[in-house]
Amino acid sequence: MKPKHQRMWLAGLAVLAVAGASGLALSALKDQAAFFYAPGDVKKQGLPLGRAVRLGGLVQGGSIRKAADGVTMRFVVTDGTATTPVTFKGIAPDLFRENSGVVAEGQFQPDGSFVATNLLAKHDEKYQPPELAGKLHETKSLKQ
Amino acid sequence: MIAEAGLAALWLAAAMAGLQLLLAANVVYSAREEMVRAIRPVAIAQGFLVALAMLCLILVFAKSDMSVKLVVENSHSAKPMLYKLAGAWGNHEGSMLLWVTILGIAGAAVAVFERRLDQRTLSATIGAQALIAVGFYAFLLIASNPFARVFPAPADGEGLNPLLQDPGLAFHPPTLYIGYVGISVAFSFAVGALVTREVGPAFARAMRPWVLGAWVFLTLGITAGSYWAYYELGWGGWWFWDPVENASLMPWLAATALLHSVSVLATRDGLRAWTIMLAVVAFSMSMIGTFLVRSGILTSVHAFAVDPERGAFILALLAIYIGGALALFAMRVGTVRQGNVFAPLSREGALVVNNLLLSVILGIVLIGTLYPIVAAGFGVHLSVGKPFFDKTTGPIALGLVVFMAAGPLLRWRRDQANALLKRMTWPVAGFGVALIVLVPFAWGIGVLPLAGLALAAGLAVASIAPLWGRNLRRTPLFTWGMVIAHLGIAVSLAGMASDSAFTKETLVVARIGEPHAVGPYWVRLKGLRPVIGPNWSAIAADLSVTRGEGGAPFILSPQARYFSDPPTSTNESAIATRLDGQLYTVLGQPDPSGGYQLRLWWKPFVTFIWLGGAMVALGGMLSLIGRVRRGRVRVVEDYYA
Numbered sequence: 057m058k059p060k061h062q063r064m065w066l067a068g069l070a071v072l073a074v075a076g077a078s079g080l081a082l083s084a085l086k087d088q089a090a091f092f093y094a095p096g097d098v099k100k101q102g103l104p105l106g107r108a109v110r111l112g113g114l115v116q117g118g119s120i121r122k123a124a125d126g127v128t129m130r131f132v133v134t135d136g137t138a139t140t141p142v143t144f145k146g147i148a149p150d151l152f153r154e155n156s157g158v159v160a161e162g163q164f165q166p167d168g169s170f171v172a173t174n175l176l177a178k179h180d181e182k183y184q185p186p187e188l189a190g191k192l193h194e195t196k197s198l199k200q
Numbered sequence: 201m202i203a204e205a206g207l208a209a210l211w212l213a214a215a216m217a218g219l220q221l222l223l224a225a226n227v228v229y230s231a232r233e234e235m236v237r238a239i240r241p242v243a244i245a246q247g248f249l250v251a252l253a254m255l256c257l258i259l260v261f262a263k264s265d266m267s268v269k270l271v272v273e274n275s276h277s278a279k280p281m282l283y284k285l286a287g288a289w290g291n292h293e294g295s296m297l298l299w300v301t302i303l304g305i306a307g308a309a310v311a312v313f314e315r316r317l318d319q320r321t322l323s324a325t326i327g328a329q330a331l332i333a334v335g336f337y338a339f340l341l342i343a344s345n346p347f348a349r350v351f352p353a354p355a356d357g358e359g360l361n362p363l364l365q366d367p368g369l370a371f372h373p374p375t376l377y378i379g380y381v382g383i384s385v386a387f388s389f390a391v392g393a394l395v396t397r398e399v400g401p402a403f404a405r406a407m408r409p410w411v412l413g414a415w416v417f418l419t420l421g422i423t424a425g426s427y428w429a430y431y432e433l434g435w436g437g438w439w440f441w442d443p444v445e446n447a448s449l450m451p452w453l454a455a456t457a458l459l460h461s462v463s464v465l466a467t468r469d470g471l472r473a474w475t476i477m478l479a480v481v482a483f484s485m486s487m488i489g490t491f492l493v494r495s496g497i498l499t500s501v502h503a504f505a506v507d508p509e510r511g512a513f514i515l516a517l518l519a520i521y522i523g524g525a526l527a528l529f530a531m532r533v534g535t536v537r538q539g540n541v542f543a544p545l546s547r548e549g550a551l552v553v554n555n556l557l558l559s560v561i562l563g564i565v566l567i568g569t570l571y572p573i574v575a576a577g578f579g580v581h582l583s584v585g586k587p588f589f590d591k592t593t594g595p596i597a598l599g600l601v602v603f604m605a606a607g608p609l610l611r612w613r614r615d616q617a618n619a620l621l622k623r624m625t626w627p628v629a630g631f632g633v634a635l636i637v638l639v640p641f642a643w644g645i646g647v648l649p650l651a652g653l654a655l656a657a658g659l660a661v662a663s664i665a666p667l668w669g670r671n672l673r674r675t676p677l678f679t680w681g682m683v684i685a686h687l688g689i690a691v692s693l694a695g696m697a698s699d700s701a702f703t704k705e706t707l708v709v710a711r712i713g714e715p716h717a718v719g720p721y722w723v724r725l726k727g728l729r730p731v732i733g734p735n736w737s738a739i740a741a742d743l744s745v746t747r748g749e750g751g752a753p754f755i756l757s758p759q760a761r762y763f764s765d766p767p768t769s770t771n772e773s774a775i776a777t778r779l780d781g782q783l784y785t786v787l788g789q790p791d792p793s794g795g796y797q798l799r800l801w802w803k804p805f806v807t808f809i810w811l812g813g814a815m816v817a818l819g820g821m822l823s824l825i826g827r828v829r830r831g832r833v834r835v836v837e838d839y840y841a
Contacts, residue, residue, distance in 0.1 A: 062541050066474070066552065071557045084592045085571060091582045096679035108587055126709030126791040146707060147434075147788035147797050150760075150769035161585070 206256025214337035224327025224798035247308025286370035325392030368428035376421030382414025385481030423813030447489035605662035631658030652697030677826030685819025692812025719802025
């Protein structure tokens with residue numbers, strides 16, 4: 057093989073690899089990306105069933121209830137326009153509390169409720185997930 | 201006073217960097233003798249001055265000088281000394297100063313130690329480094345002065361995020377930064393070689409120690425960061441595919457590819473243009489990492505600077521450096537002479553495949569990390585998480601393991617398929633035996649973990665194969681390095697697969713005295729007690745643990761901690777490490793019925809993940825020592841020849 061041919065082959069392989077990677081990534085993004093929802097979005101866009109998604113909003117005041125087993129809890133997430141009931145089994149993060157921001161990872165159920173496998177709450181007083189900050193801001197301006 | 205001295209040192213260092221750039225340009229284009237002699241001292245002076253500025257910042261933090269804005273915002277007089285010091289780089293301004301400090305010191309080190317490059321290439325390299333530094337000095341002095349004062353000075357500071365108050369986090373950012381900056385030095389070598397058209401084996405041998413060093417620090421930083429997240433966040437996982445984790449993984453992937461292609465260039469004078477390209481890509485990844493972490497664009501604990509102006513500044517720097525390097529590459533790549541040819545079935549061939557697969561993984565991680573940011577620009581809020589990355593990178597990484605096993609068993613230049621098959625007998629046997637042992641009692645664990653465990657066994661056998669039939673005491677240090685690093689990957693892979701396949705979890709409300717089972721352990725809550733720390737208070741649960749019903753009991757005490765400045769609570773997990781795994785306990789909230797939430801995990805062989813990471817870093821270090829030593833001998837030989 058001449059050097060020039062080898063170079064062509066290698067360049068071809070590299071292009072193929074990059075194209076393959078992009079294709080794989082984009083096709084996986086289509087069905088794997090966990091989309092971010094606020095309770096109000098469900099009304100507009102319908103229920104995203106059978107897919108891992110994130111649900112964000114405020115924990116409604118007075119809505120946190122513990123089940124009899126002590127480790128399952130139920131609460132309601134609100135964005136000011138709509139509410140979604142959430143079930144979560146596990147240890148809630150330290151800053152999970154009523155009237156505070158939360159992002160839940162999990163799946164919507166056919167009845168419109170949400171089963172969370174993971175909760176992300178504010179890390180400290182200064183910090184709030186930007187995606188949540190944007191969402192709350194959006195709902196606020198929508199109401200005005 | 202100290203703050204002003206620091207700021208003055210920073211300005212002087214910036215001036216030195218500017219001077220360095222002018223001198224380098226002059227040497228490359230006219231080579232006047234006095235300029236050649238001046239360039240090394242100027243680079244050393246720059247390193248010294250910027251180190252002085254960093255030292256001033258650390259001093260201000262140590263003294264809790266509340267008239268400095270940065271100290272007020274990120275420190276508190278009641279903090280333990282270690283975290284006061286770590287506070288100096290646990291924030292936006294300080295970490296950027298640390299970045300440029302390491303860059304300056306690395307530049308000085310190149311000026312002092314690099315003897316293999318010719319004068320013009322060396323000057324161009326030092327000039328490229330100065331150019332990177334100038335941008336960062338401008339960023340610090342214009343957009344984020346770490347020494348800004350506040351008047352009137354408040355009585356005390358606002359504290360440091362308690363999650364960051366941990367020895368792991370005090371040390372792992374500097375480790376990662378040394379890795380990032382080491383890659384920038386490799387990039388400067390590439391730019392220097394492009395400018396003077398000296399791309400060849402000599403250049404590769406000069407660049408290799410820097411790539412190796414950067415890669416060792418990146419490996420250590422990622423391993424330490426993963427273990428920190430594992431024990432400190434109390435969620436029991438070791439990798440979250442958080443954008444900040446990806447920001448360190450992407451340069452590592454590029455540096456790993458570069459490390460292997462630089463070997464091809466140094467040993468066989470092949471893959472010239474590709475190696476230069478990888479150096480540019482690796483540096484781009486470390487810049488993108490810096491941008492992602494420091495611009496506040498991300499959803500992450502680490503991204504504490506939410507400031508569009510700074511983000512725009514770093515983005516501009518990013519565009520100038522990456523764009524400039526790519527433009528230079530495009531202009532000069534035609535003049536890079538074609539290297540040696542090799543057969544597809546050869547060590548070089550395997551390394552090319554390794555490079556391609558690493559690049560593919562890198563591409564996927566990059567797309568997955570940037571996609572939400574781009575989508576946000578179009579008003580779509582989405583986040584890409586673990587399911588995406590696991591599904592896409594997992595299978596490719598396992599494929600990479602196969603080539604990793606075969607590569608070192610191949611000869612350079614050209615090899616025979618039959619010979620390779622013969623050499624692969626034992627590794628394949630290892631893979632087969634592992635599969636046969638695992639299948640009967642581990643059928644339910646899933647395809648990927650099963651493949652991972654079996655491949656880890658095959659890779660382990662293949663890794664030590666290059667040592668067979670050799671005189672171990674006369675085996676070169678860099679061969680040992682390769683063997684240990686590859687073995688480390690096998691160990692790590694075994695740990696990851698075992699953790700995802702065999703972890704047992706128990707989540708309960710524990711009442712005093714009740715036994716709860718997890719894996720081979722029984723856990724009883726004995727009692728609760730208050731604990732007072734230097735700047736926190738906590739409730740600790742004393743758990744009495746026995747292995748099986750009759751084993752000797754020992755105590756684990758997970759805590760729920762409360763910090764007052766800023767008001768935050770954290771979980772301190774308690775972990776028992778055994779040869780065959782870890783028992784991981786987390787204390788949750790109290791239950792109205794009088795119990796406490798407890799989360800228990802039994803994680804078989806999970807420690808292998810970080811043990812493997814440490815082995816990989818150790819292998820890199822041995823290689824580095826071997827190469828530097830051999831380089832010394834060569835230089836001395838050349839001198840007397």
